[in-house]
Amino acid sequence: MDIIEYLKTNAELIDSALNECLPPEDEYPDIIHKAMRYSVFNGGKRIRPILSLAACETVGGKKEDALMAACAIELIHAYSLVHDDLPAIDNDDFRRGRPSCHKKYGEAMAILAGDALLTHAFYLISKGKNPEQNNRILEDVSYAISTFGMIGGQVADILNENKQPDAPVLQYIHTHKTGALICASVKIGCILGRGTEKELDTLTKYGELIGLAFQIKDDILEIEGEKGKMRNSDEEKSKLTYLSVYGLKESKYQASQLIHKAIHILDEFWGSNTPLYQIAKFIGNREY
Numbered sequence: 271m272d273i274i275e276y277l278k279t280n281a282e283l284i285d286s287a288l289n290e291c292l293p294p295e296d297e298y299p300d301i302i303h304k305a306m307r308y309s310v311f312n313g314g315k316r317i318r319p320i321l322s323l324a325a326c327e328t329v330g331g332k333k334e335d336a337l338m339a340a341c342a343i344e345l346i347h348a349y350s351l352v353h354d355d356l357p358a359i360d361n362d363d364f365r366r367g368r369p370s371c372h373k374k375y376g377e378a379m380a381i382l383a384g385d386a387l388l389t390h391a392f393y394l395i396s397k398g399k400n401p402e403q404n405n406r407i408l409e410d411v412s413y414a415i416s417t418f419g420m421i422g423g424q425v426a427d428i429l430n431e432n433k434q435p436d437a438p439v440l441q442y443i444h445t446h447k448t449g450a451l452i453c454a455s456v457k458i459g460c461i462l463g464r465g466t467e468k469e470l471d472t473l474t475k476y477g478e479l480i481g482l483a484f485q486i487k488d489d490i491l492e493i494e495g496e497k498g499k500m501r502n503s504d505e506e507k508s509k510l511t512y513l514s515v516y517g518l519k520e521s522k523y524q525a526s527q528l529i530h531k532a533i534h535i536l537d538e539f540w541g542s543n544t545p546l547y548q549i550a551k552f553i554g555n556r557e558y
């Protein structure tokens with residue numbers, strides 16, 4: 271399987287579904303709809319919704335059954351980035367080489383666009399065909415992005431700026447801020463594909479491992495990759511990252527071990543015969 275081709279084809283599928291499900295940009299009050307679309311169609315990889323589709327297919331479902339919930343996950347991811355870029359949080363003027371939402375539309379509209387993306391995500395989930403599945407997904411997704419998940423991780427991140435490196439706190443931040451939504455993306459795909467409880471258990475472990483690996487890799491790319499070259503190094507020094515605690519070599523080793531374990535976990539049911547296998551490898555090797 272050509273993973274790059276797989277990611278490209280599925281990202282196109284997600285983009286076309288997102289285009290269908292977002293409010294039109296000329297709908298009154300159009301500025302907010304423009305800001306929402308600007309923040310969603312920004313060249314993102316769509317790795318989270320692709321994980322949902324891949325998990326759904328892995329347990330024998332049709333990816334169309336997971337498509338709307340997968341879009342909801344991407345809207346939540348977009349909301350988190352818009353709010354993360356705000357002056358009160360990370361104060362980033364650029365996102366993927368373009369002005370961040372608040373730079374383009376102003377702070378008030380960026381706050382509201384983030385809120386609107388989050389709200390729209392739950393609207394999409396509520397429209398799923400099966401009420402029982404909808405409830406389960408609502409529970410998993412809302413927990414993953416709550417103060418026990420993504421927001422909790424972000425709060426801990428803010429509280430630990432300019433503090434001494436601390437491994438348990440770092441682990442909490444990475445598994446909550448980034449890992450929780452990635453893991454939920456895999457879980458909801460499994461639920462919508464009608465996976466068994468045992469499969470859900472297996473894929474939850476897989477999701478936790480790749481979620482943490484994804485953020486470690488992000489920390490590495492902040493220093494080594496293109497992103498790193500565009501960053502202000504003083505800003506990076508204030509952050510608690512894998513590199514600030516473990517250094518580059520050990521961070522790379524830990525990321526590769528997590529990916530190795532994630533791949534191994536798939537063996538129980540599917541071996542390498544699932545796109546999730548290649549996606550895990552892609553996360554470990556990614557350059558962007």
Ligand code: GRG
Binds near residue numbers: 350354
């Ligand atoms: C609720 C006020 C409020 C703010 C929310 C929770 C939060 C702010 C932000 C956390 C989100 C964040 C920046 C997590 C880091 C995760 C990460 C590695 C983001 C980049 O993900 P990619 O590489 O991005 O998938 P693309 O551009 O491909 O979509």
